[in-house]
Amino acid sequence: MDAQRLTMRRRRMDAYRALSTTNTRINKADVLRFEAEHKTSTLAEKENRALTLIDEAITQTVERYGSNAKIVVSCSFGVDSVITLHLVKRVCDMRNIPFDVVWNNTLNEYPQTRLFAKKLTADWRLNTIEALPTTTIRKIYDEHGVDSLLKRKGDRSNGQPVVEKCCNALKHAPMQRAIKEHGWHLMFNGVRAGESRQRWMSARRDGDYYYSSGTWKTWVCRPILWWTALADSFNYGNNRQEDVWEYVRKHDIPYNTIYDMNAVIDERYDCPTVIIDRVTAERLSAEGYNVFMPRTGCQACPIPIKRGYLRYLREVFPKVYRAMLFQLGFARVLIAEIPEDQRVALIAELSSFGVITEKTEAAILDRLEDVIEFKPCVFDGVGVSKRK
Known part of the structure; x- marks a missing residue:
């Protein structure tokens, strides 16, 4: 390592050495400097950092904590988590330092995630601890009902949205209990x-290493905070290079098969909707097609609806789709979210074919099974943000 690079490396690490449980964040100027450096860095440079x-x-x-120091990697078994796990494992194996892995298993995970978590735990000999909720998604929606499936977390215009209550109960509270129980530093x-x-x-506020x-x-460390991927939904002025999947290829890292279960949900695509691999999905997305590319996390969740999740679930995971409509009560709100002109046309169509006898939203709910059989795609476009 040449003198200039060594000086830069020392300067970067110096920014963190004044941190404490009272001085919890590095200087804002350092956060912005690190962000700027990453915008033009190669993957090799980002990896070394x-x-x-x-x-x-x-x-x-x-x-700080001596021989009692306890380290953990929070892993959803999505690609970003697994890359972070791989990086931490490289350092800990070299230093002969043990660490745990905590998986926030919401009990609402894709089956592919459950299988991958089990396999990677065995293959990499991980000490994986599951942080489990004390309730279920069904109980949450039974207790709080469904408000608007299109409200974002943090939208408090009419109180805390149920989607935020769900995240708190299934994700945040279990993780907080696990951290307290295991004493991870x-x-x-x-x-x-x-x-x-x-x-x-959040990255600009907290940086990549801070005390929460x-x-x-x-203490929380986010080593790939400024890494980028071509499929990122937000560009903050970075060079938009493919760091994530290039690292996977470089180190031959296994990944969750859910990433190869993408679907084209675009009327302009003249082929039937099929499950396509990640590379094909990214190519078609770059060409301007609407492609739903799933991420790890809760399967029965309304947050991705704007990206075409309802159609994706209906065609790829139909049992989950039906559970969301019937068991969780999403159907009532989805009907209300249909634009008025489309809702009037839908009611007229259902009535003309005798699917419903009264031209009301209540009639649709009463005959929902028949409605879905007659028109399976009835909710496909609800809330979807159209690509330009």
């Missing part, structure tokens, strides 16, 4: 700024 940051975070943790995660505007704002005095009450 991630390994250095991980090593520094572990060193500080051992200095340092937690790594695979959050990236390019995933959404909210995560970019509020939510988690432990």
Whole structure:
């Protein structure tokens, strides 16, 4: 390593050495500097910096807590989490330092995620601990009902939306209990700024290594915070290079098969909707087609509806689709979300074919099974943001 690069590396790490449980974040100027550096960095440079940051975070943790230091990787078994896990494992294996893996199993996961978690735990000999909720998604919706399936988390215009209550009960509370129970002093995660505007704002607020005095009450390190992917939904001025999947290819890392279960949901596509692999999905998306590319996380969740999730579920996971409509009560709200002119036309069509006897929304709910059999695609376009 030449003198200039060594000086830069030391300067980066110096930014973190003043951190404490009272001085919880690095300077804003340093956060912006690190963000700017990553915008023009190669994957190799980002990888080296991630390994250095991980090593520094572990060193500080051992200095603070001695031989009792407990380290954990929060892993959803999505690609970002697995990359972070791989990076941490490289450092810990080299230093002979043990660590845990915590999986926030919401009991609402894709079957592909459950299988992959089990296999990777065995193949990499991980000490995987499941953080489990004390309730179920069904109980949450039974208790709180369904407000608007299109409201974002954080939208408090009419109180806390049920989707936020669901996330708190199935994800945040179990993780908080697990951290307290196991006493982890340092937690790594695979959050990236390019995933959404909210995560970019969080990245600028907290940086890639900080003490969470509020939510988690432990040290948090996000080594791939400024890595990018071509499929990112938010571009904050980065070079939009493919760091994520290039790292997977470079190190031959296994990944969750849900990433190869993408579907074209675009009327302009003259082929039948089929499950396509990730590479094909990214190519078609770049060409301007609407392609639903699933991510790990809760399967029965309304948040991705704007990306065409209802049609995707109906065609790829029909049992989950029906459970959302009937058991969770999404159908009533979905009918209300249909634009008025389309809803009037739908009621007229159903009435003319004798599917319903009264021209009302209540009649649709009363005969929902028949409605779906007659018109399977009835909810496909509800809430979908059209690509231009």
